[in-house]
Amino acid sequence: MGGSIASVLAWRLAALTAVTVTLGWVVGGMLWWLLGLAVFTIVYFVVSIQTLEQWLRTGKRRSAATGTGVFAPIYSDIIQLKQRARRRKKRFHRLLREVRESTGAMHDGGVILNADLEIIWLNEAAGRLLALDVARDQGQHITNLVRYPAFVAYLERQQYAEKLQMPGPTRGTHLSVQLIPYGNEQKLLIVQDVTRQVRLENMRRDFVANASHELRSPLTVVGGYLEGLADDRELPGAWQEPVVEMQRQVRRMNSIVHDLITLSRLEAAEREAGDDPVDVPAMLGLLQREALTRATRPQHIELQVDDDVLVSGEEQELHSVFSNLLNNALRFTPEEGHVACRWWHDDTGAHFSIADTGIGIPEELIPRITERFFRVDSGRAREVGGTGLGLAIVKHALLRHGGQLEIVSAPGHGSTFTCHFPLERSLFRKVAQTSSA
Amino acid sequence: MDAADLSQHISKRFNEELERLRNGVLSMGGLVESQLESAVQAVVVGDSELGLRVARDDYKVNRMEVTIDEACSRILATRQPAASDLRLIVAIIKTITDLERIGDEAEKIGFLASRLASMERPSDRYRELKTLGDHVQLMVHNSLDAFARLDAKAALATVKLDDQVDDEYDSITRQCITFMMEDPRTISRVMNVTWVARALERIGDHAKNICEYVIYMVHGKDVRHTDSEAIEREVIKGGKP
Numbered sequence: 192m193g194g195s196i197a198s199v200l201a202w203r204l205a206a207l208t209a210v211t212v213t214l215g216w217v218v219g220g221m222l223w224w225l226l227g228l229a230v231f232t233i234v235y236f237v238v239s240i241q242t243l244e245q246w247l248r249t250g251k252r253r254s255a256a257t258g259t260g261v262f263a264p265i266y267s268d269i270i271q272l273k274q275r276a277r278r279r280k281k282r283f284h285r286l287l288r289e290v291r292e293s294t295g296a297m298h299d300g301g302v303i304l305n306a307d308l309e310i311i312w313l314n315e316a317a318g319r320l321l322a323l324d325v326a327r328d329q330g331q332h333i334t335n336l337v338r339y340p341a342f343v344a345y346l347e348r349q350q351y352a353e354k355l356q357m358p359g360p361t362r363g364t365h366l367s368v369q370l371i372p373y374g375n376e377q378k379l380l381i382v383q384d385v386t387r388q389v390r391l392e393n394m395r396r397d398f399v400a401n402a403s404h405e406l407r408s409p410l411t412v413v414g415g416y417l418e419g420l421a422d423d424r425e426l427p428g429a430w431q432e433p434v435v436e437m438q439r440q441v442r443r444m445n446s447i448v449h450d451l452i453t454l455s456r457l458e459a460a461e462r463e464a465g466d467d468p469v470d471v472p473a474m475l476g477l478l479q480r481e482a483l484t485r486a487t488r489p490q491h492i493e494l495q496v497d498d499d500v501l502v503s504g505e506e507q508e509l510h511s512v513f514s515n516l517l518n519n520a521l522r523f524t525p526e527e528g529h530v531a532c533r534w535w536h537d538d539t540g541a542h543f544s545i546a547d548t549g550i551g552i553p554e555e556l557i558p559r560i561t562e563r564f565f566r567v568d569s570g571r572a573r574e575v576g577g578t579g580l581g582l583a584i585v586k587h588a589l590l591r592h593g594g595q596l597e598i599v600s601a602p603g604h605g606s607t608f609t610c611h612f613p614l615e616r617s618l619f620r621k622v623a624q625t626s627s628a
Numbered sequence: 629m630d631a632a633d634l635s636q637h638i639s640k641r642f643n644e645e646l647e648r649l650r651n652g653v654l655s656m657g658g659l660v661e662s663q664l665e666s667a668v669q670a671v672v673v674g675d676s677e678l679g680l681r682v683a684r685d686d687y688k689v690n691r692m693e694v695t696i697d698e699a700c701s702r703i704l705a706t707r708q709p710a711a712s713d714l715r716l717i718v719a720i721i722k723t724i725t726d727l728e729r730i731g732d733e734a735e736k737i738g739f740l741a742s743r744l745a746s747m748e749r750p751s752d753r754y755r756e757l758k759t760l761g762d763h764v765q766l767m768v769h770n771s772l773d774a775f776a777r778l779d780a781k782a783a784l785a786t787v788k789l790d791d792q793v794d795d796e797y798d799s800i801t802r803q804c805i806t807f808m809m810e811d812p813r814t815i816s817r818v819m820n821v822t823w824v825a826r827a828l829e830r831i832g833d834h835a836k837n838i839c840e841y842v843i844y845m846v847h848g849k850d851v852r853h854t855d856s857e858a859i860e861r862e863v864i865k866g867g868k869p
Binding site for chain 1: 650651654655657658662762769773776
């Protein structure tokens with residue numbers, strides 16, 4: 192046997208028909224014989240189909256009537272199909288159990304949300320971290336139970352590239368949450384406990400702030416005495432040069448301490464920068480005039496400013512952004528070089544760029560340039576002054592204004608630093624004024 | 629067929645409206661919670677800027693109350709809800725009033741914090757106020773959770789917390805009176821402390837009210853102005869109808 196049902200059926204029918212026709216020929220009454228064959232075939236099929244249907248419906252694993260004759264292959268096919276489905280089901284069950292168990296054992300919380308931000312599923316860690324009830328809270332809107340305003344705003348913002356840090360429902364805990372959209376409008380909320388990190392970070396910040404404050408007063412005393420010594424006419428000639436050098440170093444330490452304090456204040460400020468209108472064009476004009484009075488400076492310091500564009504933020508912080516960038520450009524550009532500042536706006540917000548023809552930064556070091564005390568060429572940088580904290584301050588101050596720093600540079604050809612301010616922080620002067628150079 | 633589709637559509641829209649309303653109440657609750665937390669923080673740490681910010685931000689709470697109130701009136705007028713829907717709307721209208729009052733008390737605490745920050749700080753650094761503040765914050769948090777989960781049992785447990793808050797308030801008041809008798813120079817500072825404690829105690833009462841609305845919403849029984857045993861009977865009896 193073997194082959195498809197159709198061929199088996201065809202052979203059997205042909206054989207039966209041949210037998211019937213022979214019988215009809217020999218015995219006579221051909222039509223009756225043929226009719227009998229037809230009735231037999233129909234009855235046989237009806238009965239067989241009914242047994243099959245019954246067997247399928249009762250869903251018994253194996254039936255005594257596994258079918259004989261032509262229907263046997265169908266039975267065995269169905270049995271095979273069923274077995275395969277059963278095996279697959281078992282595998283899925285095992286997989287699902289493993290996934291459940293492993294996510295349950297995870298330290299990070301996971302919450303699956305649907306398009307309406309209703310909870311579909313959560314693991315135990317999420318329940319513990321967010322004070323949710325794993326059994327009861329399914330179907331609840333997540334913001335009904337996690338009501339912290341910054342979290343609600345984060346969900347509404349529809350931009351989930353960044354993580355959000357927020358206090359947890361249990362006193363003194365800190366959580367870091369991120370929403371990951373996937374598949375059919377579903378979202379996965381990842382919750383991490385960052386209490387320890389936040390505490391360590393706070394300790395570090397406090398230490399830097401306190402240490403810089405403590406360093407301030409001894410430095411003032413030393414500086415004061417050195418000033419007195421420098422003015423002293425009776426100072427032996429051999430000491431004059433060292434005293435001047437000491438004064439220079441004290442001044443440098445002072446500016447490092449000052450920058451450290453600025454930086455730790457910027458870091459400690461949890462809230463975003465304020466929203467006072469800041470007259471950036473006037474500020475840039477002033478900075479340019481200051482730069483022009485320097486004894487050694489690049490030949491050309493250009494300023495191209497859109498006078499109608501302002502930024503809402505904190506004046507002092509923005510001032511340190513622009514002055515640090517300008518000072519860097521002046522410091523690393525030779526006297527025959529060129530520094531060009533631009534202040535303009537477009538659809539995405541306000542922008543400040545400063546391009547120099549200085550020494551440039553090797554490309555692989557650009558990502559590290561805003562780190563504290565990072566120097567491209569340590570010997571040279573110390574020679575030209577600077578604290579090594581300027582760009583770190585720029586970065587933090589910009590972050591507080593929702594801005595970004597973009598750096599393009601080629602060694603030997605110069606660098607361009609661009610600050611991008613978002614549209615919601617850009618202001619425009621109501622009355623258009625005639626721009627003055 | 630068409631009519632059936634339409635009615636289902638309307639009720640779905642109605643459900644969505646109710647759900648949005650509930651979300652609104654709870655996000656207002658979240659704002660109030662964080663206002664309260666900042667206010668207590670401002671007192672305990674002595675951060676006058678934070679205190680003033682709380683006072684300045686109270687307008688946000690008020691604005692949300694007005695918005696939700698309008699939405700409630702609109703639903704009452706257009707949908708004419710009945711039974712549990714009506715109870716939900718009524719409970720929401722009352723809840724947002726209490727939330728708004730909690731916001732006002734937080735504003736007051738913020739003001740007092742900025743005033744206290746400029747005065748001499750006591751050696752215990754307002755530990756009692758912090759404990760009371762923590763309890764009250766827990767009450768507000770739990771009452772809003774009970775509201776979200778429609779959990780009458782949790783609401784009942786929160787109502788019971790109020791006795792503890794009242795006790796703590798009493799002990800702070802007694803302590804303040806002792807301070808003032810001992811050293812009249814501290815009177816102006818201690819008066820401010822008393823007001824902060826008073827505001828916190830009032831917030832506890834408002835949280836208790838919200839819990840009572842939750843019980844009303846779930847069981848349809850008004851349990852205001854009854855003692856906690858009566859409430860308990862009501863909740864347990866209602867739990868298995």
